Amino acid sequence: MSIIQVNMHEAKSQLSYLSERVLAGDRVVIAKSGKPCVDLLPHQTTTTRQAGRLKGKIVIPDDFDNTSQDIIDGFYGSQL
Numbered sequence: 001m002s003i004i005q006v007n008m009h010e011a012k013s014q015l016s017y018l019s020e021r022v023l024a025g026d027r028v029v030i031a032k033s034g035k036p037c038v039d040l041l042p043h044q045t046t047t048t049r050q051a052g053r054l055k056g057k058i059v060i061p062d063d064f065d066n067t068s069q070d071i072i073d074g075f076y077g078s079q080l
Contacts, residue, residue: 001025001027002026002027003026003028004018004021004027004028004029005029005030005031005036006018006028006029006030006031007030007031007032007034008030008031011028011030018040019040022040022042023042027039028040
């Protein structure tokens with residue numbers, strides 16, 4: 001892995017080449033007036049969420065909505 005620093009003008013004119021370098025594992029830093037300001041990174045895909053994929057793996061107890069008074073007092077004090 002190597003680090004490549006280019007200025008804005010070079011980045012505009014060499015975007016395809018720089019993208020290939022990033023995909024090959026190199027780090028590309030784009031500088032403005034000689035100061036690094038932007039890193040060129042590969043796109044990271046996110047996994048698609050699927051409804052019901054944990055069905056049968058999570059158990060919610062019957063008394064889930066019944067919160068004891070001492071826990072409520074711990075959050076709110078005895079103001080209720």
